[in-house]
Amino acid sequence: MSEPPGKPAKLLQMRPSLIDLTPRKREILRRVVEDYVLTGQPVGSKHLVERGGLGVSPSTVRNELAELERWGLLSHPHTSAGRVPTERGYRLYAADLLERVEPRPTALSLELGRDSSELEPALQAATERLSELTRLLALVSGPPLEATTLRHVEVLLLQPRVVMVVVITATGMVSKRAFSFVEAVDSGLASWAREYLNERVAGLRIGTHALRRRLADPDLSAREREFLAVLQPAFTDLLVNEQRLFVGGAAGLLDDVRSEELAAYRRLLELLEERALLLSLLREAVVRERPFIRVGHELELPAVEDAALVGAAYGTISRALGAVTLLGPARMDYEKAVWTVRAVAQELSRVAEDVYAEP
DSSP states (O other): OOOOTTSOHHHHHHSOOGGGSOHHHHHHHHHHHHHHHHHOSOBOHHHHHHHOOSOSOHHHHHHHHHHHHHTTSEEOOTTOSSBEEOHHHHHHHHHHHHHTOOSSOOOOOOOOOTTOOOHHHHHHHHHHHHHHHHSSEEEEEOOOGGGSBEEEEEEEEEETTEEEEEEEETTSOEEEEEEEOSSOOOHHHHHHHHHHHHHHTTTOBTTOHHHHHHHTOTTSOHHHHHHHHHHTHHHHGGGGSOOOEEEESSTTTTTTOOGGGHHHHHHHHHHTTOHHHHHHHHHHHHTOSSOEEEEGGGGOOGGGTTEEEEEEEEEOSSOEEEEEEEEEESSSOHHHHHHHHHHHHHHHHHHHHHHTOOO
16 A cells, blocks of 8 residues: 555554555454464465455555555564564554454353352452463452452451451452450340441441541440440451452463564563552553453553453443453454453453442
8 A cells, every 4th residue: 555645654564553554454464463363373375365255365465565565564574484473463453353353252151150149259269260271360359448348247256356347349359357355345236236327337448538427427426436436347347458459370371382482472471460450450440441451551550562462341330440451462352352251251240230220
């Protein structure tokens, strides 16, 4: 494809986009990427012609491959007559793939249970299923704590001057915290606190002013307010905890890996230690309405420049709660990855609707 008059040739070579590609170039790029993902071998013009469906001569295919290479979408290993995708080639392939996805994903049964009342077990099960289906590193972020509600509270008198508060959220998270008092605690006061909290606090969302108001209700006696003031960190300090991250597939990630890909996979495993960094990546999917793919330098992770991330958000009708993602080498089956994360996100959204249903 010739460049428009007056447009520097090098500029177009550096920044090609989907609109710059003819349908035939898109198709050839798609076939090169998919064949290379499947075989790990450079893809030549002869193979593309023999595969059929292009309806053009071998010389035309060679010319198209040469132009895709000139644009920086393919590279040409000097030891082979075939081409392999570059990072930019993967990126344009991914953009084309996302343009073609169906509005709603195909249903995928994860056996999470239609009556599931807790989200965390479903998130763990979904993470494990993701890694099983794709053999990639599955990362699923839990909902932010401020988005969840309190389900049940226990106030236990462990010792005369030690009280333990057990908080259970709607997602299934359990938090325990012990509080020491200067004087012995009246067992009747502890029992009252349990009943009051389950009646007035259960069902409220963590981090809201309503929760704090119930803990400092002016209608309570001074003795009751003082007792609840000591226990308050069991509820308010939950927000200090980081967002949950569920990981699947790490144990078997190196199974059946090609020798030339071993270093890339090892870097992916090392990345698991950067939990905050991973969560920041996953938050991007939460604000998007459609699935997304980030390849190479788009990840802004120098240690894994040859990796790719495929993600989709899950949540309720009113808000997104977390992200379902797959992290792996740039040479991954993008179509399968997109289909899988969308299907899993849809199933988790169904569970989330049950968990966060208004009473």
